[in-house]
Amino acid sequence: MPETNFAGLISGWFQRNRRELPWRLKDAGRARREPYAVWVAEVMLQQTRAEVVGPYFERFLQRFPDVAALAAAPESEVLRCWAGLGYYRRARMLHAAAQEVVARLGGLLPVTMDAWRELPGIGEYTAAAIAAQAHGEARAAVDGNVKRVAARVLGLEMRADETALHGAARTWAQELMDRAEDPGVMVEALMELGATVCTPRAPRCTECPVAEDCAVRARGNPEALPLPKARTQWVDLRLRGFLARRGEAWLLRERMEGWNPGLWEPPAELARPDERPEESWQRLGLGAARALRPLGEVRHVITRHRIRVEVFSVEDWEGGPQPVISEAVGLTGLARKMLRLQTVVHGAE
Numbered sequence: 001m002p003e004t005n006f007a008g009l010i011s012g013w014f015q016r017n018r019r020e021l022p023w024r025l026k027d028a029g030r031a032r033r034e035p036y037a038v039w040v041a042e043v044m045l046q047q048t049r050a051e052v053v054g055p056y057f058e059r060f061l062q063r064f065p066d067v068a069a070l071a072a073a074p075e076s077e078v079l080r081c082w083a084g085l086g087y088y089r090r091a092r093m094l095h096a097a098a099q100e101v102v103a104r105l106g107g108l109l110p111v112t113m114d115a116w117r118e119l120p121g122i123g124e125y126t127a128a129a130i131a132a133q134a135h136g137e138a139r140a141a142v143d144g145n146v147k148r149v150a151a152r153v154l155g156l157e158m159r160a161d162e163t164a165l166h167g168a169a170r171t172w173a174q175e176l177m178d179r180a181e182d183p184g185v186m187v188e189a190l191m192e193l194g195a196t197v198c199t200p201r202a203p204r205c206t207e208c209p210v211a212e213d214c215a216v217r218a219r220g221n222p223e224a225l226p227l228p229k230a231r232t233q234w235v236d237l238r239l240r241g242f243l244a245r246r247g248e249a250w251l252l253r254e255r256m257e258g259w260n261p262g263l264w265e266p267p268a269e270l271a272r273p274d275e276r277p278e279e280s281w282q283r284l285g286l287g288a289a290r291a292l293r294p295l296g297e298v299r300h301v302i303t304r305h306r307i308r309v310e311v312f313s314v315e316d317w318e319g320g321p322q323p324v325i326s327e328a329v330g331l332t333g334l335a336r337k338m339l340r341l342q343t344v345v346h347g348a349e
């Protein structure tokens with residue numbers, strides 16, 4: 001760690017430049033943030049940008065204002081409130097952890113990083129981030145933003161997904177946390193610096209509080225670090241999907257396995273070579289139809305899967321399972337894209 005007062009520079013910059021995000025405004029003026037709100041915000045922020053999370057966070061806290069309310073709600077209701085944020089495992093784990101807090105801890109939230117880690121779905125990063133903001137515990141929280149800033153400031157020639165970079169970034173961030181006047185401010189400051197100034201592309205080095213001591217900036221190529229991740233091995237899937245409705249209700253199926261279990265989507269199956277759409281529909285055994293009308297194609301990416309769905313509208317659908325009001329269940333991202341296609345092509349009908 002250089003002799004420069006990095007901790008003071010970064011936290012001073014943050015206090016002058018922080019974005020007014022709902023979870024910050026909620027606790028404005030308080031010495032410590034409210035643990036339940038910090039927890040919800042940190043889980044939502046795990047794979048989603050702050051600007052996207054804002055309205056979801058506010059709605060979620062209105063519906064589930066404390067851990068007891070969240071624990072008492074059925075999982076389907078939690079998933080419905082989460083719909084649109086993606087990565088639904090986060091919502092399931094949050095719900096399970098709330099139930100554990102009520103059952104095992106009498107409704108009292110943990111007060112240390114180590115105790116937070118014992119709850120389902122809370123890893124090292126989230127536990128450290130909550131403990132610093134809500135309880136003032138000086139433990140480094142290392143996410144992609146912090147790794148990127150550390151790699152650049154220290155000039156580390158490491159890949160973004162390399163374990164060694166994670167370790168080096170944690171050591172660097174822990175020193176900053178130890179030197180910080182307020183660990184809660186420092187943990188947010190590091191994330192904010194990576195999210196708004198030291199961005200993956202076109203970092204704004206002229207606005208950066210640590211530019212004078214940044215190794216990669218001195219070399220003149222800030223985007224070069226960290227080195228690119230190993231390439232993803234993509235799996236391409238071609239599906240055929242069917243939109244059938246009766247009045248305001250749709251033919252939807254609950255996903256029981258694979259990605260997004262517990263969420264609902266229109267039937268979509270792997271397209272067999274040389275099979276006509278009518279044969280694919282009959283094979284599903286979901287009722288009779290007068291005709292199938294092609295609506296277009298939907299593309300979706302989830303984990304390592306690149307999915308293309310050829311979507312058909314099922315005309316005069318009869319028989320089959322009971323249709324479902326789509327607003328009453330949690331939908332997958334793919335389901336929302338498919339249903340939007342119906343509206344775009346033919347209006348609300």
Ligand code: SF4
Pocket residue numbers: 149152153197198199203204205208209210211212214215216217222
């Ligand atoms: Fe990132 Fe540029 Fe700041 Fe270095 S000077 S930490 S590359 S924004």
